[in-house]
Amino acid sequence: MHLHTFHPSIPSLPSIKMLPKWKSKSTEQSIPMASSPNLDTDLRHCFQAHWKNFPLSDLQKATGNFSHENLIGEGGSSEVYKGHLKDGQLVAIKRLIRGTQEEMTADYLSELGILVHVNHPNISGVIGYGVEGGMHLVLPLSPHGSLANLLNGEKGKLSWCYRYNISLGTAAGLGYLHEGCRRRIIHRDIKTANILLTEDFEAQISDFGLAKWLPDQWTHLTVSQFEGTFGYLPPEFFMHGVVDEKTDVYAFGVLLLELISGRPALDESRNSVVMWAKPMLLSKNHSGLVDPSLGDAYDSEQMNRMVMVASLCIQQASTDRPQMSQVHEMLKGTRSILERKKTFQHTNRQDDIYQKVNLLLDMPSPKCKDDPNYQQSQAELEKYNVNPLLQ
Known part of the structure; x- marks a missing residue:
């Protein structure tokens, strides 16, 4: 049985509270949102220089137009597809599919904001991203899987x-x-x-x-x-x-x-x-x-x-x-x-x-x-x- 990440059925941004050490009250965390999915232009600082910007056509070819046969995982707000890039590299392509534009943008930037700060041999890296026709992350996929x-x-x-x-x-x-x-x-x-x-x-x-x-x-x-x-x-x-x-x-x-x-x-x-x-x-x-x-x-x-x-x-x-x-x-x-x-x-x-x-x-x-x-x-x-x- 595959265990999938559970998310609420109605997509919404989490209400997150932080407890500072010096306070007993909770403090709301405000999550910055972008009103446009034009992330490559407006939020260039979120991307590493070596990350490749993939056009939608490349992602479609890699996954057989996001065919069900290549679907290898799904959560409350995203789907993950197995794909082969033009150079033969095996990849996992994560595509956000649920939520309002603001919610998906916030989720996308949140994950990118984490990934841009990590660099360790035991952390999976990022190959690239794509914002044409939706929000995508292109990640390495091991031949051994998970x-x-x-x-x-x-x-x-x-x-x-x-x-x-x-x-x-x-x-x-x-x-x-x-x-x-x-x-x-x-x-x-x-x-x-x-x-x-x-x-x-x-x-x-x-x-x-x-x-x-x-x-x-x-x-x-x-x-x-x-x-x-x-x-x-x-x-x-x-x-x-x-x-x-x-x-x-x-x-x-x-x-x-x-x-x-x-x-x-x-x-x-x-x-x-x-x-x-x-x-x-x-x-x-x-x-x-x-x-x-x-x-x-x-x-x-x-x-x-x-x-x-x-x-x-x-x-x-x-x-x-x-x-x-x-x-x-x-x-x-x-x-x-x-x-x-x-x-x-x-x-x-x-x-x-x-x-x-x-x-x-x-x-x-x-x-x-x-x-x-x-x-x-x-x-x-x-x-x-x-x-x-x-x-």
Whole structure:
């Protein structure tokens, strides 16, 4: 089953409120709108110099006149088509199709305003754009498709080595968006369908249609309109409409569970992979989490780290979730996180997270359960009320 981004049936611009750190009241965010789709002339600053301006005829030829056979994805306000450019390059062409002219222009500029600020090997780039006969984005399309295609397609096609590297690449890309980019960017729609795979199976985050940037002085967004993908949204979003970096962290935790188990975020019966996994995490039955198609062909230390990180990322309270820069180090097995914590913004509560992480990383192999060091580490973890995420 393909999981599509959910948008309201009646297109409208979201009412977005920002909460500054120094205020208790919400502040309306005004979204600049263009009255004309003549973006190439009026809003040239939104485009990178190397982005190509495609005429409509080129886009029509590339997609077979936007034929249904080439339709590979759709959301509430756009459709995505597979296409081949004149030079043979395989591309994805995103076309806005729903909403008023002002709404589509605002959405188009919002996505471009994000993409113009990003440059990272784990972020999908932009080839070009087109504003003739509508608003289009021309994006790279991997021959391997998305992570969702491989995980939910033919079993056994995605080895553990690729899964682990995809987790590292996605974590690096998200860490860049949150902390390394010129703007602080929240993706808001991290899911397997939005992780593209290069020829070498390197992860690239794609689809910035819901992404928002936050000034440093703001703690989070509060949104009144539901946008996102069921199965990847954290509790605070449903309860309060809160969106911040921890929104992406939670979604990344869900994605890790999918990589580990081979199960989708929501199955055909709408059962959540998070709810499916939690009993096994609590009962320490972590072997039950592993995708049967992998057999024994996986690195146990990497698997243990991935399970541990997934557990931290899907914590109910957003303050208990680590930052993506921390997540990336944990996945790599970095054992100096505690010493380097001062390089990150963190709360006192996150000090506990660092302590738990270091205990988990330094814990001896569970094969040596009679080892006094193992027993001591387990006792320390029990003080934190945390399951040792090792068998």
